[in-house]
Amino acid sequence: MKIPVSVESVAMETNDIKRFRIKHRFNEPLPEIHPGAHILTYLPSNEGVIIRPYSLTNRTTDGRYEIAIKLVQKSRGGSFRWHHSVTVGTELEISFPKNILKPELLGRHHVFYAAGIGITPFLTMLHWCKETGRSFELHYGASIKEECLFYGYLKESFKSETRFYFSRERRKERIDYYCSLQRHPIGTHVYICGPPSFIENIINAAKNLGYPRERIHFEAFRSNQIKTKTSPFKVKIEKKCVPVKEDQVLLDVLNENGLSIPYSCRVGQCGTCEITVKKGDVLHQDSFLTEKEKLSFMLPCVSRGKGLIEIDHNSLNLI
Amino acid sequence: MYSFPFPFEEGQSHYFYKNNAVQMKNRTTVQITPNYLKEMKLKRDTIIKNPERCFVALDHTYEAQWEATLYIAKELALRYPDTFTMTSRKYGFTLNNHLLKEEVRFDYKVNKEPLNDIGKHVQEDLILMFQREGQLFLDAGQLCFPSNWSLAFNKGMAFMDIHRPVPGFQEGQLDRRIERFLLHLCPGDPFERSNWSLMAGETLNTHLETFPEWGKKRYSVTEDTVGNYVHVRVEVQKLHRLPKTYTILFTIHTHLLSLKELSKDLNKANQLYTILLSLPKPIEEYKGITPYKSHVMNYLEGVL
Structure with missing residues (x-):
């Protein structure tokens, strides 16, 4: 089932990332969401409907959804459309919220590893952890502060739980997966989101250290292979x-x-x-x-x- | 208009081992039938007599119980506006049930078992399944009309373990496939399936715990009583993924129809006969049909 929505506001988050707030076209509150949820967006264009999955970075108390979209340089499809033709009032459809990443209800400690735009599905999960008094930490890698999505928000809301790593600042840092993973207590669930190599490296490190498979959660950047046209x-x-x-x-x-x-x-x-x-x-x-x-x-x-x-x-x- | 949910697919002539769930068009969790008042009385009497048999909930299920409760109450008020009214309050809501002439307050601070409370207004059994470390567990539920199983025994148990006794369920990894199907359920995209059996008598509350009382009826079916006494028992099962807690709400509505009533439609009688002919022995025994199957077959042959 699809939900008719329209864009309520657009904000420039970093140089190449825009944040969109979406509301139900008849002003009903959008469905409540589970931490880590994403939606499919169905954006009309001259070449047909463009279908793309995006993580929800927030559901406001009055039932609006927020998504953050990074402009992919080579893009002629999803992110290009979103950045160049979507404005306040643009009408589109979205799916119900759904989850690939889900926080483990009875996990003893939750550790999030994010790289770049991979932070997006974690925002609602971090919020959930904090709100329900769960034990958690975030390790977040980006190139420089200015490119670091939600830097200010994270620093303010999850100050003591967040560790940033900037690979192109004066003091160059990268996440040392082995070292980091080794320190977590038994019963920890790890959540990973970022480019494929980032995910693969952390999964391998975790497996080598003996993490049970069920305690490693990850979400790959979803491919754009959702086809609406078919061929014989x-x-x-x-x-x-x-x-x-x-x-x-x-x-x-x-x-x-x-x-x-x-x-x-x-x-x-x-x-x-x-x-x-x-x-x-x-x-x-x-x-x-x-x-x-x-x-x-x-x-x-x-x-x-x-x-x-x-x-x-x-x-x-x-x- | 109520009609008995005949459980077989058009043209079906065999018993299938498969996942027969289909996408639900009307996306509902519950249904009010003409038996509402009678069944609500039976349900509530059963709960009062044996509460431990009828409701279980682990500690971490509270939030999901509320989500399910709201989900069902909203549906009742929306689909049956003449029968139910729902008024929001500061810490919950008030449900007016015009059929039972009751006004019930649901308060976040007072109701500790909201699933058990909303369950007293619907004919369905309500089960909540939780996803933990890649598996599903029955961590909360209200069960008054079970088909020979025990909620108290299954409390906190994994889906795979609960279904281990079903014959053929492990064949071709059907159990894993069905679990995986359930793990993939998405909010806003509910599925439904039906499950059927035959039963001697017309008892809805056939808990495993009371098997000695109702199980023996299987041996008292005679040539003369079979038509009125043996019933087709159909469970309409609906599966919803709740968007906020991502719990699976599994509702079971049990319908009974006597062989005699069913046989008024010869096509249906014929299809039941054909399927019973090819029913695998282990399934027949699991469903408890064996003791009186010959009477049923003779009866249907007589009708046809």
């Missing part, structure tokens, strides 16, 4: 090659061709229609399979092939 492709089942037109769903085509793949949700969420892919590139659109599973499986209710894909007829999860 072909699917090979045993020796038969079947075309799938741009407006057809692979699951339906397979079932029309004599397979009886069970399905349920048809939105890539329940995993019922999973099939094994033998060959070819798959454009995954589901929110069910893990990255590892995507190497060999797909959900044909939402995902599609590129060119020609071959599926394993024998492995079909038939009942």
